[in-house]
Amino acid sequence: MxxxxxxxxxxxxxxxxxxxxxxxxxxxxxxxxxxxxxxxxxxxxxxxxxxxxxxxxxxxxxxxxxxxxxxxxxxxxxxxxxxxxxxxxxxxxxxxxxxxxxxxxxxxxxxxxxxxxxxxxxxxxxxxxxxxxxxxxxxxxxxxxxxxxxxxxxxxxxxxxxxxxxxxxxxxxxxxxxxxxxxxxxxxxxxxxxxxxxxxxxxxxxxxxxLNRTYDSFMIDLVATNDKLIKRAAFIVSEISKVNLESAKDALKKCHGNVKLACVFLKYQDLKKAENILKEFSGNLRKCLDN
Structure with a gap:
C-alpha cells in the first residue's frame, strides 16, 4: 500500500x-x-x-x-x-x-x-x-x-x-x-x-x-450560540447593510438572530416583507439585496 x-x-x-x-x-x-x-x-x-x-x-x-x-x-x-x-x-x-x-x-x-x-x-x-x-x-x-x-x-x-x-x-x-x-x-x-x-x-x-449559505465571504447562516458569535453576527450585518453596530444588533433582535433576515429587513424595514423576499429567492441573500 x-x-x-x-x-x-x-x-x-x-x-x-x-x-x-x-x-x-x-x-x-x-x-x-x-x-x-x-x-x-x-x-x-x-x-x-x-x-x-x-x-x-x-x-x-x-x-x-x-x-x-x-x-x-x-x-x-x-x-x-x-x-x-x-x-x-x-x-x-x-x-x-x-x-x-x-x-x-x-x-x-x-x-x-x-x-x-x-x-x-x-x-x-x-x-x-x-x-x-x-x-x-x-x-x-x-x-x-x-x-x-x-x-x-x-x-x-x-x-x-x-x-x-x-x-x-x-x-x-x-x-x-x-x-x-x-x-x-x-x-x-x-x-x-x-x-x-x-x-x-x-x-x-x-x-x-x-447552497447560498454565504454572502461575499461572510458566514451569513452562522448559529450565534456564544458571545463571540453574537458579536460576529452583528458585525456581519453591519458590514453587509452598511449600518452601525447598534442598528445591526436591533435588527438581529427583531429577526431572532437570523443574519440573512436582518440584512433584508434593514433594506425594506418591513419584517413580513423581508421574510417573503427571503423565501422567494430561496435564501439567496445576494438576490434579495439586489432585487
Missing part, C-alpha cells in the same frame, strides 16, 4: 537532530498539501454533483475509521454552527461508534458487515451524498458503508491516498491525493490525514457557498 511504504528519505530518523526532524515533518506536510492541486477538477465534479442532491433534500454522510473517522466527525460537527446546515442532514459513521472519537477500539474497523449494517440503519437514498475516507482505501468498515451507499443509489465520494484501492475503484467520484510515504511509515494521521481534512474543508465549504 502506498501509505505503508517506508521512505529512504527518513532513514535513521531517530538519530536526527530535533530541528532536522521538525523540518522534515513540515516539508512532508507541505508536499501533501501540494498534492491536492492536481485533483481540484475531481473535487469540482464532487461539488457540482452534490449540490442539486442536497437542494432536493439529500444528506451529507461521512464515514471512516480511526483517524479518518475522527476527521470526518469533526467536519460533520462544524456544518451546523457555521452554515446552519440541519443536524439531521449531516451524519457521520465511525467504526466503533462514538467511543472511537476519543480512543482506539481494537478491530472495530475490520468488520465490513458492520459498515453495511450502520449504513442500512440510516436509510440511505439516491438523494444522499456519502463521503468515505480511508488512507489505505482498504478499511473493511468503510468499504461496507461505501458498498451499501452504492446499492442505495447515493452519490459516493471516496478519499484515499492509495492508488487503485478498492475504495477508489468503487466510489463514483475518486479523490486521490498522492501523498506517498509518511515520515513515520504507516502513520497516516500525518500527510494523509492532513489532505483528508483539507479536501473536506474544500468540499463542504464550496457546497455551502453554492
Amino acid at each position: 502506498d501509505t505503508e511504504k517506508k521512505s529512504d528519505r527518513y532513514n535513521k530518523l531517530d538519530l536526527w537532530e530535533t530541528k532536522e526532524i521538525l523540518d522534515a515533518i513540515l516539508e512532508s506536510q507541505l508536499s501533501a498539501v501540494s498534492s491536492i492541486k492536481k485533483i481540484i477538477p475531481d473535487i469540482e465534479v464532487a461539488v457540482t454533483k452534490s449540490v442539486p442532491l442536497l437542494e432536493n433534500g439529500g444528506r451529507l454522510i461521512f464515514a471512516g475509521a480511526g483517524t479518518s473517522g475522527r476527521i470526518a466527525a469533526q467536519e460533520c460537527a462544524e456544518l451546523y454552527p457555521t452554515f446552519s446546515w440541519p443536524k439531521n442532514k449531516s451524519i457521520f459513521l465511525i467504526a466503533g461508534g462514538q467511543k472511537s472519537l476519543t480512543e482506539a477500539i481494537e478491530h472495530a474497523e475490520d468488520v465490513l458487515a458492520q459498515g453495511e449494517l450502520e449504513a442500512k440503519k440510516i436509510k440511505l437514498t439516491s438523494k444522499d451524498v456519502v463521503i468515505c475516507l480511508a488512507a489505505s482505501g482498504r478499511t473493511p468498515y468503510t468499504l461496507g458503508v461505501l458498498r451499501e451507499a452504492n446499492l442505495s443509489g447515493a452519490l459516493t465520494i471516496g478519499i484515499s491516498s492509495s492508488a487503485n484501492s478498492p475504495l477508489l475503484n468503487e466510489a463514483h467520484i475518486k479523490l486521490f491525493p498522492n501523498t506517498g510515504s509518511e515520515v513515520i511509515a504507516g502513520s497516516t494521521r500525518m500527510k494523509a490525514g492532513t489532505t483528508q481534512k483539507i479536501i473536506l474543508n474544500m468540499l463542504t465549504t464550496s457546497i455551502m457557498i453554492r
Whole structure:
C-alpha cells in the first residue's frame, strides 16, 4: 500500500537532530498539501454533483475509521454552527461508534458487515451524498458503508491516498491525493490525514457557498450560540447593510438572530416583507439585496 511504504528519505530518523526532524515533518506536510492541486477538477465534479442532491433534500454522510473517522466527525460537527446546515442532514459513521472519537477500539474497523449494517440503519437514498475516507482505501468498515451507499443509489465520494484501492475503484467520484510515504511509515494521521481534512474543508465549504449559505465571504447562516458569535453576527450585518453596530444588533433582535433576515429587513424595514423576499429567492441573500 502506498501509505505503508517506508521512505529512504527518513532513514535513521531517530538519530536526527530535533530541528532536522521538525523540518522534515513540515516539508512532508507541505508536499501533501501540494498534492491536492492536481485533483481540484475531481473535487469540482464532487461539488457540482452534490449540490442539486442536497437542494432536493439529500444528506451529507461521512464515514471512516480511526483517524479518518475522527476527521470526518469533526467536519460533520462544524456544518451546523457555521452554515446552519440541519443536524439531521449531516451524519457521520465511525467504526466503533462514538467511543472511537476519543480512543482506539481494537478491530472495530475490520468488520465490513458492520459498515453495511450502520449504513442500512440510516436509510440511505439516491438523494444522499456519502463521503468515505480511508488512507489505505482498504478499511473493511468503510468499504461496507461505501458498498451499501452504492446499492442505495447515493452519490459516493471516496478519499484515499492509495492508488487503485478498492475504495477508489468503487466510489463514483475518486479523490486521490498522492501523498506517498509518511515520515513515520504507516502513520497516516500525518500527510494523509492532513489532505483528508483539507479536501473536506474544500468540499463542504464550496457546497455551502453554492447552497447560498454565504454572502461575499461572510458566514451569513452562522448559529450565534456564544458571545463571540453574537458579536460576529452583528458585525456581519453591519458590514453587509452598511449600518452601525447598534442598528445591526436591533435588527438581529427583531429577526431572532437570523443574519440573512436582518440584512433584508434593514433594506425594506418591513419584517413580513423581508421574510417573503427571503423565501422567494430561496435564501439567496445576494438576490434579495439586489432585487
